[in-house]
Amino acid sequence: MPEAKLTSPGQKKPLWRRIAGHHLFLPLLCLIVVLLSNLIKTPDFFAITIQNGMLRGYVIDVVNRASELVILAVGMTLVTAASGGQDISVGAVMAVSAAVCCQMLSGGEVSVTTFSNPLILAVLAALLASALCGAFNGFLVAKMHIQPMVATLILYTAGRGIAQLVTNGQITYVRVDAYKMWGSALPGLLFPVPVFFAIAVVLIVSLVLKKTALGLYIESVGINGNASRLVGLNGTKIKWITYIICGILAGIAGFVSSARIYSADANNIGLNLEMDAILAVALGGNILGGGKFSLAGSVIGAYTIQALTTTLYAMNVSSDQLPVYKAVVVIIIVVLQSPTAQKLIATQRLHHAANRIARQTGGDNT
């Protein structure tokens, strides 16, 4: 569409239209609506107090609890953009990473009060395990050309079993303050530690995408695999890399979430979080079929979901009933994103534009 011709030169679009047309407008609007809706029931929702040198309040709670989801959503965005499918094994990979980490720290005991191995070694082992999981998924998707959701179904089913195997079917506790602090608070910091993990991951990944051409490569492979192969991009390698990154990020999320409860609960760590991560990507305005992506959108999406969860809890909705509301949100989003709805909106816009041109040219003639 010759969009530029429709608006005459020198005459800028009105400000609100430029804001509304921004790709982050809808995700941000969703987040604000969800947050504001809390005021009805809890007027002191935005109140923030300082206790023991830490900020406390509902909003801080949302930001804190969303940390793992933000980390997962970043990985999920890359995978979605490159391969046009989602990695449904991230929750299980979190469990594997947590199990490996705690098992290394406890040295095989059920509950310990001192580290058996240095923390850094345990974390590296956990990240290695999750990178391996990611590489396995990437191999099936990139090399064997299997649909991403089905390829990752294997680890989705097996992952928690493997995690149980690592911990011998027990819940391994690491009751060491040096471990607990990664999931709670550090003296001198205003925010809980997981928040910094989320910020660091977002910053590092977006820097890497901006400073290298990886972001561009991922988008081009996602938009048209054949065309990007013809210009000399190795699509297989790029897809594989995104799955490995996604695996490592899931590993980090697993570490954070096990540090929160200072244990490795293979059955419950990251349970259903893969669904939330996919939802975050969709909420952020990213197309689930791959191609162009917005990391910021996914991050906002992740915070929106956590805000929604906290809001519903505040409204006395039990955790079992939560999925119903999430399902309604998913359906609304995907219906709005669907090709049919998009076509409808596009025709509406065209009509508007045509009317405006007709009016303008009509005015010139007289």
Add this chain to the structure above:
Amino acid sequence: MKTLKRPRNLSATGFLLIVTIGLFVLMYAAGMLAFSGQGFAKPQMFLNLFISNAGLIVISCGMTLVMITGGIDISVGSVTALVCMVVAYQMERNGASAFTAILFALGIGLAFGIVQGFLVAYLDIQPFIVSLAGLFFGRGMTAIVSTDMISIKNETFLAWAKYQIYLPFGSTNKKGIYQPAYIYPTVIVALLVVLFIFILLRYTKFGRKVYAIGGNQQSALMMGLNVRRTKFEAYLLDGFLAGLGGFLFALNSCAGFVEQAKGLEMDAISSSVIGGTLLSGGVGNPIGTLFGVLIKGTISSLITTQGTLSSWWVRIALSALLCFFIVLQSIITSRKQKQR
């Protein structure tokens, strides 16, 4: 009007089917040799595979149908939980009869089928995302109906559930008393569904359309087939079968609770894949799916009979098998593409 020609990829189907059946026979024979003392060789043990998996067989048939069109439905586990819960709740708390319960079960299944089919077929939304929402919705609705565990005590219902149909063969137990082998009515329903889907896919216009759409949606459209409608009908039938399967599941478990049938969708998908259904669509067969379910059942009964291995080994073994079949399929598909 002439019926459509069979697709040419039947050789691939045949090969995958043979691999599946061979694997099942091999596994069962190994089980009989290793655990003959624990009654693995008794005919009842074999029939128990059908009895405990009757619901899964029906649900997997629906899954196969949807997967042949190139789609997927991951909501079936939640639908099963919702059906069990509603059936239990209506009979125990609202005093509904067992016949009304059947209507509720089928109605829930049809409702899911209609909504999901509409979203997938007419709004072109990815099936995975649609049924993901269905999964959330079903599980959440189950909790909204009730968070208690409701066990079913309705007499008609229990009479159906425990009605033993004796077969003309059996075995002697340790005391030397002859015990005829038996099945429950659920098994007959499940086998009838397999037969129905088999005939539907193989000998009716609808079935050939389903294969054509799964093989290549664009060419099916060019041939003048109503792609949207056929897809919608496939999802509708899948929803119906999920409702029916859920009811059979309820007959087997005689209870309804929120955590029920968690992960059942993955069992259904892996059974279809192991049974030779291609994930990319266009190839599949309910007979293969039946054997896929039986393989899954054999793995779990092998591991429970063995005794020392923990239950998560079932999951790991099943995933390993799933991985093997997916890779096998991938090789077959890429070879077929090279031949062209």
